[in-house]
Each structure stands twice: as C-alpha cells, then as structure tokens.
Amino acid sequence: MEKFEIHILGCGSALPTLRHHPSSQVINLREKLFMIDCGEGTQIQFRKTRLKFSHLNTIFISHTHGDHCLGLIGLIQTFSMLGRTAPIHIYGPQDLKDFLQPLLEFYKKSIGFPVNIHCVNFRIMDLVYEDRSVEVYTIPLSHRALCCGYLFREKRVLPHIRREMIDFYGIPNYAINSIKEGADWILPNGECISNSSLTFPGEAPRSYAYCSDTCYLPKLAEVITGIDLLYHEATFCEENAARAQEVMHTTARQAAMLAKSAKVGKLMLGHFSARYENESTLLKEAQQVFPQTILANEGLVVNV
Amino acid sequence: MEKFEIHILGCGSALPTLRHHPSSQVINLREKLFMIDCGEGTQIQFRKTRLKFSHLNTIFISHTHGDHCLGLIGLIQTFSMLGRTAPIHIYGPQDLKDFLQPLLEFYKKSIGFPVNIHCVNFRIMDLVYEDRSVEVYTIPLSHRALCCGYLFREKRVLPHIRREMIDFYGIPNYAINSIKEGADWILPNGECISNSSLTFPGEAPRSYAYCSDTCYLPKLAEVITGIDLLYHEATFCEENAARAQEVMHTTARQAAMLAKSAKVGKLMLGHFSARYENESTLLKEAQQVFPQTILANEGLVVNV
Structure with missing residues (x-):
C-alpha cells in the first residue's frame, strides 16, 4: 500500500516545555509532503525525521497563534539557504497574510523562491487543495482566533x-x-x-483530519464521519473542563466523545497543556469513551 | 566572588543542525540576566538552563539575520503567558525595529507588558546600557547587515x-x-x-565581549584590549578563508590572531558553520595561535 504517514513534529500547546514542541506535523502521502502548522523550532524537528525538505511544497496553517506559525519564517529562510527555487504554497485563515507578509518583505533579499499565501475559507468546509492523489478541505473550528482544521481525503486508488x-x-x-x-x-x-x-480493486481511499485548536464541537462529527484517523486537540483533562471552555479548548474525554460519535477508525490526542507531567490521565480518560485512542508524541509516525 | 557567567544557549550559524542551535547566550551578572541574540528556539534553550525568566529584563541583538533574532517574539509571548508585567528592553541596530514592530503589533493583544526597542549606534563604540554593576558598549562590526557586538564592563567592585x-x-x-x-x-x-x-580591595572588575557576526577586523584589538573573555565568531576554518571573506565571516585562526593581539584572557569560539561534523579543526587551528581558546557549546557555562 502506498504511504500515508503522519509524522508528529510537535504536539505541545502554547507554553513550550522540555517535553513537547509546539504544533507541527508532516504528512507523507506517496512521498509528497504536506505540513500542518509550524510552531517555533519546527525546522529542527523536521530535520530529525530525515524526510526530504525538497518534497515539501504545501503548508496548511490552522491559525496564527504563535505556537502554530512562528516557525514559518525560519523554515522558509532555511529552504532558501539550501538553494530552493520551487515555490511554496501556504494556506491559512486570512490573518496569516497580516502575520507573514511583513516578515517576507523584511527578509525578501534572502528568500530566493516564491512564497504564495492562500487565504482559505475557514467558516465553511471548503476544498482548498487538490492534486491527483488527495483533496484537502478546511474544517470550521471555534477558537479565540480565526481557525480551521484540515481534512485530507485520498482520491480513489486505481485498480x-x-x-x-x-x-x-x-x-x-x-x-x-x-x-x-x-x-x-x-x-x-x-x-x-x-x-x-x-x-x-485498489485499496479503499484513506482519510485524515486535523482538528486543533478548538472548543468541543459535537457537530464536527457530521463532517468527519468514518474517517480513518482523527488528530484532535486535548489540551486539558476533564478536571479542567471549565478552564477548557473558558479558553476554547477541548478535554480528552470530549475529543473521545467526538471520535465515538463520528465513528472514526482511530483517535490521536495532541496539543497537551504544559501543566501535565505526562498525558496518561488524558489517555485513560479518552480510552474509557473511545478505546482506539493514542497519544501524539514528538517523533511518532502513524500510518493512516 | 559575585557571579559573572556566560550561558551558551546556541552557537551554530544560519543553517540549523541537530548539533547546534542558532545564536543566543545569557549573561548572569550578580543574578541579573542579560541576553545576547535570540535565534529560533531560544526560549527552550533558556528553559534548559533553569535560570529564572523573570530575572531577564534586557536583551541585546547583534543584527537581524534570522539566526540571531527569530526567537524574540516567541520568548516575549511566553513571558506574557507566564504573567510578566515588567517591561523588557531590547537593544539593537535600527532595523531591529522594522523587524520586530510589526510582530509586536500583530500580537499586541497577547503581550501584557511593555516591550521597549532601543536603536543603538552600531557605527561607533557607544555606551548603551548602564546600571550599578555594569556598563555595556556597542562594538562596531562589519557584516552583511547592520551589526554590532557588545562589550560588558563590570563596574568597580567596592572594597x-x-x-x-x-x-x-x-x-x-x-x-x-x-x-x-x-x-x-x-x-x-x-x-x-x-x-x-x-x-x-574588591576584586578587579571583569569584562566580556561578544563579537558575532563579522569579518576579521584586526583593529578591534584596540577596543577589547585586556578583556577577560572574548566570544568571537569562527564560522569557518582557514581552509575556507576565501569563503569566509566572501560572506563576511571570520576563520578560527583569525579570531585567535585578534585574541592574541588584544591580549585577552580567554577566547571562546562560536557561530560554527553547519559544514563541520565537529569543531576540533577550528579549535586546533586557533590554539596554535592563542592557546587559551575554548569552543562554545550548548549548555556550556563559562565564568568570566
């Protein structure tokens, strides 16, 4: 079967710790790479995977909170130092441009390839990217910023x-x-x-959804029904449910409830608050509702 | 004797590697902390030192190449999340403002304390900071950017x-x-x-100079004569001297020649090119000219 791997580069939340890096992951779909989110230090985490930098042409950003996008400009500059000339395409809610354009302008002399920023429609589910193997849709989320998740639907595999x-x-x-x-x-x-x-017949097309950051949205189940793998933020455990609601994040149990009602194949929890020494409580809480739950971790590679 | 320590957070050059982080160091002078340069990922390196974030009020930036300043905005946001209200002061050449101000503007809602950017005179040696224990001067350097080093001169210690x-x-x-x-x-x-x-009598006042990035400037010896510790970039070894000149960097041997003619107490080499698997050649080359040479390394703490 052809590759459809999720490489976790970072699954911490806003406050970086010595255990977790800020959000980023790379999807290896038939040797074409896609990045979702790019927190500070992502380029080093990316290097650790030994994946080829030159195979990455497309980056999806969920929102412009620092832990999801501060690594972009360093990554772009490194690509340029390595001699890249191929354009890169970066998708994200409209304020991504306000964040990134001034940096690109400031460093324009040292960036030797086109950086194309595409503002996505983050309020509805919208097809934002398509090639011969995959379609990528936005998933409307609800957070303290313009924010969306991304759904990767593999296209029909030929017989x-x-x-x-x-x-x-x-x-x-x-x-x-x-x-x-x-x-x-x-x-x-x-x-x-x-x-x-x-x-x-070819293998059944696979699908992957990335949902971070967001408050608990039960109706998301409609748009991710039956997908193979769901990465969902679980910033807090149930004990901190009030705090989760206040700052528009999700608890591990809520993520599991969503996974269960959407009948997904597997749930991966991420975006862990710095307050937890380890995530065993989060895992236990989620598995009580949805047993096919795993924890994200830096360096983890999951086959969809 | 009171503390005057240099904590190396990063001593790599523009291209990050799995061995070295981009430039940053923290000076602990009598429990007051000063940072020099702040490349991507500095906040994590800073955390590893176990020094208190709240004791840092002053940051000096040598120039705005990404490997010296991309970590600033993440550090500032983290300080804010940790509840900081005290102002922070950031010193650097005039284009630091062009780099940092748009980011501060974009993230202003999430920054709960004043960030004061001070443009320094980087063309002459200028007193830019002073408190009861130290004076900090700019050191004019020559690089492909507006760039200066910094000289820390401890004030007379009372008997x-x-x-x-x-x-x-x-x-x-x-x-x-x-x-x-x-x-x-x-x-x-x-x-x-x-x-x-x-x-x-109290101990003799100590002094420390940070010179990175720059081409080889023999006349720097005049302004750093007799200082206790010199951190000088040594991006290349002598074999790559032509490349060093072309991109306005220094070789290890040239850094040692400067240290020797300035009669400094000790030389620490840093800002290593990603091309070297280790820096033993750089060290050997420098020690042949100036035996009191050491290599910087992440986590190293040097007493001035």
Whole structure:
C-alpha cells in the first residue's frame, strides 16, 4: 500500500516545555509532503525525521497563534539557504497574510523562491487543495482566533493489474493505463475480456483530519464521519473542563466523545497543556469513551 | 566572588543542525540576566538552563539575520503567558525595529507588558546600557547587515570590610556603607583609623565581549584590549578563508590572531558553520595561535 504517514513534529500547546514542541506535523502521502502548522523550532524537528525538505511544497496553517506559525519564517529562510527555487504554497485563515507578509518583505533579499499565501475559507468546509492523489478541505473550528482544521481525503486508488492475465492474453504495455481506468480488452478474434478479469480493486481511499485548536464541537462529527484517523486537540483533562471552555479548548474525554460519535477508525490526542507531567490521565480518560485512542508524541509516525 | 557567567544557549550559524542551535547566550551578572541574540528556539534553550525568566529584563541583538533574532517574539509571548508585567528592553541596530514592530503589533493583544526597542549606534563604540554593576558598549562590526557586538564592563567592585577590625573598634552598622565608599573612622578619642586598615580591595572588575557576526577586523584589538573573555565568531576554518571573506565571516585562526593581539584572557569560539561534523579543526587551528581558546557549546557555562 502506498504511504500515508503522519509524522508528529510537535504536539505541545502554547507554553513550550522540555517535553513537547509546539504544533507541527508532516504528512507523507506517496512521498509528497504536506505540513500542518509550524510552531517555533519546527525546522529542527523536521530535520530529525530525515524526510526530504525538497518534497515539501504545501503548508496548511490552522491559525496564527504563535505556537502554530512562528516557525514559518525560519523554515522558509532555511529552504532558501539550501538553494530552493520551487515555490511554496501556504494556506491559512486570512490573518496569516497580516502575520507573514511583513516578515517576507523584511527578509525578501534572502528568500530566493516564491512564497504564495492562500487565504482559505475557514467558516465553511471548503476544498482548498487538490492534486491527483488527495483533496484537502478546511474544517470550521471555534477558537479565540480565526481557525480551521484540515481534512485530507485520498482520491480513489486505481485498480491493480492482474499481471498473470495480462501475460496470458498478450496484452501490450500501452494498453495498461486504459485498463487501469476501466477499459475492457478485445482479443484479435473479437472476444471481449471484461475489465474485472484483468484487474482487482485498489485499496479503499484513506482519510485524515486535523482538528486543533478548538472548543468541543459535537457537530464536527457530521463532517468527519468514518474517517480513518482523527488528530484532535486535548489540551486539558476533564478536571479542567471549565478552564477548557473558558479558553476554547477541548478535554480528552470530549475529543473521545467526538471520535465515538463520528465513528472514526482511530483517535490521536495532541496539543497537551504544559501543566501535565505526562498525558496518561488524558489517555485513560479518552480510552474509557473511545478505546482506539493514542497519544501524539514528538517523533511518532502513524500510518493512516 | 559575585557571579559573572556566560550561558551558551546556541552557537551554530544560519543553517540549523541537530548539533547546534542558532545564536543566543545569557549573561548572569550578580543574578541579573542579560541576553545576547535570540535565534529560533531560544526560549527552550533558556528553559534548559533553569535560570529564572523573570530575572531577564534586557536583551541585546547583534543584527537581524534570522539566526540571531527569530526567537524574540516567541520568548516575549511566553513571558506574557507566564504573567510578566515588567517591561523588557531590547537593544539593537535600527532595523531591529522594522523587524520586530510589526510582530509586536500583530500580537499586541497577547503581550501584557511593555516591550521597549532601543536603536543603538552600531557605527561607533557607544555606551548603551548602564546600571550599578555594569556598563555595556556597542562594538562596531562589519557584516552583511547592520551589526554590532557588545562589550560588558563590570563596574568597580567596592572594597570588602575587614570584619574583625570593625568589631575591634566597635564601629556601628550605619557606618559600613560610607567606609566601603572610602571613608576613614574617627574614634571617640579623636584617633583616625584609616580606611585601608578597615577594608581590603574588591576584586578587579571583569569584562566580556561578544563579537558575532563579522569579518576579521584586526583593529578591534584596540577596543577589547585586556578583556577577560572574548566570544568571537569562527564560522569557518582557514581552509575556507576565501569563503569566509566572501560572506563576511571570520576563520578560527583569525579570531585567535585578534585574541592574541588584544591580549585577552580567554577566547571562546562560536557561530560554527553547519559544514563541520565537529569543531576540533577550528579549535586546533586557533590554539596554535592563542592557546587559551575554548569552543562554545550548548549548555556550556563559562565564568568570566
């Protein structure tokens, strides 16, 4: 199966600690890299993964709180020092431009490639990026800033060729692509070999949603129903539910309730408050509601 | 002797590596903290020292290349989250304002204390900061940016009291300060006890200079003659001297030549290029010219 990996670069919250870095993750989808959020120090965390910097062309920012975007300008400058000339595309709510443009202007002499900022519609679910393998949609969230999550939906995977049947009928190479697209094959004697004898179905398309930062939004379940993996913030445990509500964050239990009602395959908790010495309480609390829960951690790689 | 420590938070150069963080250091002078430069990730490096964030009120920036200042806004926001209300003062060449002011403006709602930016005269040696224990001067450097180093000169340390003499003559506590300042003591019978019998000299004032980034400037020796500790960039080794000149940096050997002609007490090399797997060549090269040379390293604490 082709790669669809989530690399956790940082899963702490606003106050950095010696245990967690601020928010960032890299998605490796068939060797094309996508970044979501880019807190301070992300470029060093990125380097640790040994993924290729040059395979990253697209960055999605959830919102402009410092722990989600302060690493952008350093990352951009490093790319430039490494000789990058290919454009980079950065998606985010409209104030991302107000944050980033003055920095790009200040450092323009040292940035040798185009940086394209795309303001996304963060109030509705909107298709903001598409290539031949994936569609990316915004997910409206509710936080103390213009904020959205992102939903990655893999496109339909083409069926696989039954090599032994191709050989048996002596079907030439030039016909393979059209057969993958669904064509039958006509033998010289006029006999039709149906597509279903020549192929077997590709894997089911996979999906991943990133929801951080946000207060608990039960209705999110509608838009992430049945996805394979949900990364959801769980800044607090239930004991601090009042505080969570006040600062528009979610508790681990609430994240699990959402995962359960959306019937997702797996839940990964992140964006941990600096107040917890470890996250075992958060994990336990969530697993009581939704057993298929794991904790994010720097360096963790999860297959969707 | 009272503290005058240099804590190295980062001593790499522009391209961050897994071995070195970008430039930053904290000076602990009698429990008052001063920061010089603040590259990305400095707040985490600072936290590792276990020094008290609240004891830092003054930051000196050499120049606005990203590896010397991108950590400022994150540090400021963290201070605010921790409840700081005391103002912070940041000194640097005039374009520091162009870099930092838009960020402060963007994040103004989340910064709960005054951030005062002071543009320094970086073309001449200028007294830019003074308190009762130290004077800080700019050191004009030559780089691909408006850039200066900083010289910390400890003020004269008051003489120490000879406790046994104070007791012997029954001198009251209220007189101690004036005796420290140089006064004699007159006994009830009119006899004069000279100050020199009541005190012994304080330690010689210490001095520290930070010179990064710059090309090799032999005439710097005049302004740093006889200082106790010199931190000087040594981005390259002699083999890359042409490259050093081209990008306005210094080689380890050149830094040592400067240290030797300025007769400093000790030389610490830093701002290492990412191209070196370790800095043993740089150290060897410098020590051949100036044996009292050490390498900076993250976590190193040097007493001036």
